[in-house]
Amino acid sequence: xxxxxxxRRAGVSRSTVSYALSGKRPVxxxxxxxIQDVIDELxxxxxxxxxxxxxxxxRTIGLVIPPAGNRLSHMQLDFVAAVxxxxxxxxxxxxxxxxxxxxDRSFERLVSEGRVDGVIVMEIRLHDTRVDRLRQAGLxxxxxxxxxxxxxxxxxxxDYARLIGHSVRHLADLGHRKVxxxxxxxxxxxxxxxxxxxxxEGFTAAIAERGVRGVEVTCGDDARSGQESIEELLxxxxxxxxxxxxxxxxLPGIQRALADAGLAVPSDFxxxxxxxxxxxxxxxxxxxxxxxxxxxxGEQAVSLLVQRIAEPGTPPRHILLAPPISLRSSTGAxxxxxx
Amino acid sequence: xxxxxxxRRAGVSRSTVSYALSGKRPVxxxxxxxIQDVIDELxxxxxxxxxxxxxxxxRTIGLVIPPAGNRLSHMQLDFVAAVxxxxxxxxxxxxxxxxxxxxDRSFERLVSEGRVDGVIVMEIRLHDTRVDRLRQAGLxxxxxxxxxxxxxxxxxxxDYARLIGHSVRHLADLGHRKVxxxxxxxxxxxxxxxxxxxxxEGFTAAIAERGVRGVEVTCGDDARSGQESIEELLxxxxxxxxxxxxxxxxLPGIQRALADAGLAVPSDFxxxxxxxxxxxxxxxxxxxxxxxxxxxxGEQAVSLLVQRIAEPGTPPRHILLAPPISLRSSTGAxxxxxx
DNA sequence: TTGTATGCGTTATCAA
DNA sequence: TTGATAACGCATACAA
Numbered sequence: 187x188x189x190x191x192x193x194r195r196a197g198v199s200r201s202t203v204s205y206a207l208s209g210k211r212p213v214x215x216x217x218x219x220x221i222q223d224v225i226d227e228l229x230x231x232x233x234x235x236x237x238x239x240x241x242x243x244x245r246t247i248g249l250v251i252p253p254a255g256n257r258l259s260h261m262q263l264d265f266v267a268a269v270x271x272x273x274x275x276x277x278x279x280x281x282x283x284x285x286x287x288x289x290d291r292s293f294e295r296l297v298s299e300g301r302v303d304g305v306i307v308m309e310i311r312l313h314d315t316r317v318d319r320l321r322q323a324g325l326x327x328x329x330x331x332x333x334x335x336x337x338x339x340x341x342x343x344x345d346y347a348r349l350i351g352h353s354v355r356h357l358a359d360l361g362h363r364k365v366x367x368x369x370x371x372x373x374x375x376x377x378x379x380x381x382x383x384x385x386x387e388g389f390t391a392a393i394a395e396r397g398v399r400g401v402e403v404t405c406g407d408d409a410r411s412g413q414e415s416i417e418e419l420l421x422x423x424x425x426x427x428x429x430x431x432x433x434x435x436x437l438p439g440i441q442r443a444l445a446d447a448g449l450a451v452p453s454d455f456x457x458x459x460x461x462x463x464x465x466x467x468x469x470x471x472x473x474x475x476x477x478x479x480x481x482x483x484g485e486q487a488v489s490l491l492v493q494r495i496a497e498p499g500t501p502p503r504h505i506l507l508a509p510p511i512s513l514r515s516s517t518g519a520x521x522x523x524x525x
Numbered sequence: 526x527x528x529x530x531x532x533r534r535a536g537v538s539r540s541t542v543s544y545a546l547s548g549k550r551p552v553x554x555x556x557x558x559x560i561q562d563v564i565d566e567l568x569x570x571x572x573x574x575x576x577x578x579x580x581x582x583x584r585t586i587g588l589v590i591p592p593a594g595n596r597l598s599h600m601q602l603d604f605v606a607a608v609x610x611x612x613x614x615x616x617x618x619x620x621x622x623x624x625x626x627x628x629d630r631s632f633e634r635l636v637s638e639g640r641v642d643g644v645i646v647m648e649i650r651l652h653d654t655r656v657d658r659l660r661q662a663g664l665x666x667x668x669x670x671x672x673x674x675x676x677x678x679x680x681x682x683x684d685y686a687r688l689i690g691h692s693v694r695h696l697a698d699l700g701h702r703k704v705x706x707x708x709x710x711x712x713x714x715x716x717x718x719x720x721x722x723x724x725x726e727g728f729t730a731a732i733a734e735r736g737v738r739g740v741e742v743t744c745g746d747d748a749r750s751g752q753e754s755i756e757e758l759l760x761x762x763x764x765x766x767x768x769x770x771x772x773x774x775x776l777p778g779i780q781r782a783l784a785d786a787g788l789a790v791p792s793d794f795x796x797x798x799x800x801x802x803x804x805x806x807x808x809x810x811x812x813x814x815x816x817x818x819x820x821x822x823g824e825q826a827v828s829l830l831v832q833r834i835a836e837p838g839t840p841p842r843h844i845l846l847a848p849p850i851s852l853r854s855s856t857g858a859x860x861x862x863x864x
Numbered sequence: 865t866t867g868t869a870t871g872c873g874t875t876a877t878c879a880a
Numbered sequence: 881t882t883g884a885t886a887a888c889g890c891a892t893a894c895a896a
Contacts, residue, residue: 188873199883204875211876214881234638235577236873239888244574246620246640253610263602270623271592274631279640280621281585284609292613299573300889301585301618409807438777442809468748470781527889538867543891550892553865575889578872639873868895873888880883 192230196221207232246279247491248302250293250316252309253286259407259435261462261480262308265330268484269306276492285316297323304495306330306487310341312378326494328487331380332504340494340502342487346381346432346460347388348508349476353430353458354392354400356474356511360428361520362456364399366419368412368431368440372404385432385460401426405436412439413446420447427520431459437469452518458511472514479509531569535560546571585618586830587641589632589655591648592625598746598774600801600819601647604669607823608645615831624655636662643834645669645826649680651717665833667826670719671843679833679841681826685720685771685799686727687847688815692769692797693731693739695813695850699767700859701795703738705758707751707770707779711743724771724799740765744775751778752785759786766859770798776808791857797850811853818848 193200198217205211206221213221224230238244249269252258258266266282273280281302285293296302297319303326307316310331317339320327332341350367357365367389369375375382386402393400401423405415415436419426420443429440440457449455451471461469463477486505493503532539537556544550545560552560563569577583588608591597597605605621612619620641624632635641636658642665646655649670656678659666668680689706696704706728708714714721725741732739740762744754754775758765759782768779779796788794790810800808802816825844832842 189875190873200874201876201884202882205882208875212881217881229637231633231637232875233578233873234634234640235574235583236888237875238574239572239578239872239890240874240876242888249621251609258602258606263597267597267623270590270621274623277630277634279631279634282588282609282619282621284606284613291616292618294570295573295616295618298568298570301573438807468777528891529889539890540868540892541866544866547891551865556865571891572889575872576891578874578888579890579892581872866896868893870891870893872890875887877886878884880881 187228187230189230189232192221192224192228195228196224243303243495244301245277246281246302247273247488248281248283248296248305250283250285250296250305250307253284260465261434261478264462264464264480265308265484268481269488270484272485272488276488278488278492293319297325304328304491306491310380312380312383324498326491326498328491328494330483330487333380334378336504338502340490340504342483342490342505343507344381344460344476344478344483345506345508346385347391349388349460349511350385350430350432351388351392352476352511353460353474354389354398355396356517357428357430357456357458358392358396358398360456360517362398362428363520364401364423364426364428365393366423366426366429367400367402368405368415368429368433368436368459369402370404370433371406371411375404381432389430405431405433407433407435409436409439409442412436413443414439416440416443416447420449427454428456428458428517431457433459434461434465437461437465437473441470451516454521456517456520458517463512466512466514469514469516471516474511474514474517476509476511479507483507526567526569527572528569531560531563531567534563534567582642582834583640584616585620585641586612586827587620587622587635587644589622589624589635589644589646592623598801599804600773600817603801603803603819604647604823607820608827609823611824611827615827617827617831632658636664643667643830645830649719651719651722663837665830665837667830667833669822669826672719673717675843677841679829679843681822681829681844682846683720683799683815683817683822684723684845684847686723686730688727688799688850689724689769689771690727690731691815691850692799692813693728693737694735696767696769696795696797696856697731697735697737699795699856701737701767702859703740703762703765703767704732705762705765705768706739706741707744707754707768707772707775707798708741709743709772710745710750714743720771728769744770744772746772746774748775748778748781751775752782753778755779755782755786759788766793767795767797767856770796772798773800773804776800776804776812780809790855793860795856795859797856802851805851805853808853808855810855813850813853813856815848815850818846822846 305327310329329341466473466475644666649668651673671680805812805814
């Protein structure tokens, strides 16, 4: 069933049906009614493909997610859900593309076949071939995270340097003299993953500022790795009394390893970091942490993209979020003695 | 840039370019080369929208996920990832639709605007209006879970009755005399959520068969609810020594509440259930559970849908999975005394 | 071996 | 107030 069928049954031309639907041209009340009756009866909806071809836009955005191999973290998941929800609210559909490498057919379809009006890219690297490709294709896009040339693209990101700096100072103020940063996986850091590098910056600066000792370790994005990281840290650094992390997925392992070592949080050992709120609250005891507002970020990313699609020429906007650290129960005064 | 531009630059007609691309008509080697050179130079890819309009299919499938309000469980997440991955492997794109209620614009777009060739629907209810709508629209679809009239649709599902039955018998064999089933949320159960109802069936049958006592409770899909469920169960049933569950998201809470109550797993208390494998392995101690093969299910769902799209007339196929229970460390002999 | 012409379903311009 | 028609970019039947 198509617009011609509706027109035939209502005894009008196709253009009149189209105008009755869009309201872009006045249609006599009686005619409009007749058309609407037929439409209601048949349950007609204009074909999205034909409309997209004619209008030159698809009313669809692409969301490029990390490939399924590495399972998504809660934060990433929340972000996907937020994007999909925010897009639905403005009647945009979301096309998902699991994409990591360069020779990715799904991603390539997205950017070069005109399937979407714009793209949101997650997990941006400092030098990201996907960004290069999108720029070359002239497709509007928004990054979650940004490349080395900050000003050249539109992005929304979390200020990891500042947040990790905050958390280190918080720990130092509580009397901790040696603090570890549990970062993301070795591969990710090596490939130039911005958040990890900026977390290191913030860590190093705060360590120096407060004159405490610091040790940074990489850690896979899973509980097991978190557990191993803590075990190794405790072994190598008997005087360690606190960790801060940007590795959300490692938290359950961190929790376990500390329990196994007989260390109570926060009386024997403090834990803090950057994590999605629900995740922080699920920690035991509830995690003192900067709550990454994934839902808000998703919403803002969609909003930025919609603007960018509407006015591709304007200078790219950036949003750098630095949510406050919520004091919960996982940090406390440094223990007098340990080890 | 379009096919006409390529044709012009290569000095051939548009149809020749089209045939050179599709290979559906022989093209002289020299001509083909000339065309390919132009295509490579300009990076041309046929417009997906125009192709879809012409061919009458979009090479896109829809994935209807639960609305973002209730955050997705790991199992659901794994499933989404699996579907997206499996679809990408056969060059299908995936359009995401967060959809719960009936008045859902996103879902309505999916079914009535010809945006997709077929749909995969998650979290099917025994009486599901979305299924009715899809059937009415004549759009091929595959359900994860099935409606009351099993034979009327194409689905893939987990045999919760059998799996929960297994786990109860396993517990009974270990000497447990009173077992609780921790189900999904009250609302979900009330709305006729198949897995919860079938889990109940299996539970009731196995309880009766082995002559043990059973108690069933509903529980929200989050850690806090899991914790509360255990606390209440322990209070109301001091003789309870084991639980089985289909509520994956409640597991961390179950774990905590037991630890808080000073109950060691499995020496004091046994826990078992149905969960995604990685989730089960993350439990502490590793969970004796039926591992829901979410990745495999996603792959199979895509495969079923592709078949269904190709041959809409064939009788609907069903796949009922009953993965074996993996013995890990969370179940053991019933304690001699408790309470 | 290649070119011409038509139509997919829509929107929008031009004409009445 | 409405209708006829062109065009979006492509694939393909038909012609040469």
